[in-house]
Amino acid sequence: MTHDTTPIPVPSLPETRSEAVTAAVHYYRAEIARMAGWRERIDHTTNWAITVVAALLSVSLSTATAHHGVLLFAMLLVYLLLMIEARRYRFFDVYRYRVRQFERHYFAQAFSPVPDASANWQQILGQNLREPRFFISTGDALSRRLRRNYIWMFLILLAAWVLKISTPKLQHEGNSLGISQSFQDVVTNANLGPIPGLFVLAAVTAFFLWLLYACLRTQDDTGESGFGEVHV
Template sequence: MNDAPATPIGRSLSPGELVTVMSHFHRAEIARMAGWRDRIDRTSNWAITVVAAMLSVSLSTASAHHGVLLFAMLLVLLLLWIEARRYRFFDVYRARVRQFERHYFAQIFSPQPDFASDWLLILGESLRAPKFLVSQRVALARRLRRNYIHMMLILLLAWILKLSTPSLIDQGVPAGFVGTLRQTVSAAALGPIPGYVIVVAIAVLYAGLFAAAFLTPGDDGELSFGDVHV
């Protein structure tokens, strides 16, 4: 008994089969994109929770060390790194979905007679050899601009408030601000590390964050089409 001949994988599809394949693939890519989007949101929620908890601990009592806020900065930076990695995966699937929306569905709903694109070839190569579309640096810059720069600024302002308000540092000190900048810098000491070293380190950190957020190019690819982006 002879087996039925195998159907070539690359055979031409009928119009009905092609529509079926496209619809199922589009649905699957949306599910994958939504899954990574959910992971990004979870990381952002963790970062917001960390900021809120550390602010409550640091500013609610004078006995809390200002190092709590420095530790919060480190935790938020760690979550930023994790979220940037997740964003790179999300960006791959988002780009595939947008290829469908821009080149397939948009042409159905609003045809452009002179429209031409090799998007199917690009999509096929992405399936054969998936590659990240943005670097870790660009992903960090995007997530900084969207969310994390605001959280880091809140922590910085809380840290400055903690150092410049004696009633938030020592018990029994009247409310008000410190008399001199030298006192504020001295209050920033962390164990054997002098206060000025901590202040300089924080200044360098935030200068680097602002440079990474606003001087890093990378609003290309899908971000160059329209204004609705994550």
């Protein structure tokens, strides 16, 4: 049995400054494309969430006999899409970081040179290419997307749900009352099958308090969020 002793070809590295610049520009364009691809995926997820909200709001509020559980189901679906988008945002942030390294340390210096405190940015970028790592946690990514878009969807669903359980006319067709006369009526309307309405109210309240905390929590701004104001 013979062994193949053919040497493994080693890729040729840029030998001149011109070749290095050409390689860097091609790499920059490739990272732009990857970043744009993940940005488009984020937009798709947001569009799905908006579609879910619009569709289930229409089902719930346009029919007097529609159960308020439809809106709770909408909240669950939107939260699932938020988690998916947070994961996609973490990948987007990696490629945005690489693109911004070029823009901040190379192109900005070419257009308007200033003393650069990060002279080793190429080494940092090279290490990130060898061992790719996320720059933000799932919690931070979720908080960012929640503040940008999703909190407004949740608030719309909450307002519709409160309207649904507090307005008997939307609960039972033919009821002459416009608004529930007591808190006990609201609790009764909030019943979800065998689950008592008081428990449902407590669960929804706890969920939205957690969303409020996620919106207001302090985040780590050591990454790209610490530079400038234009952020996704």
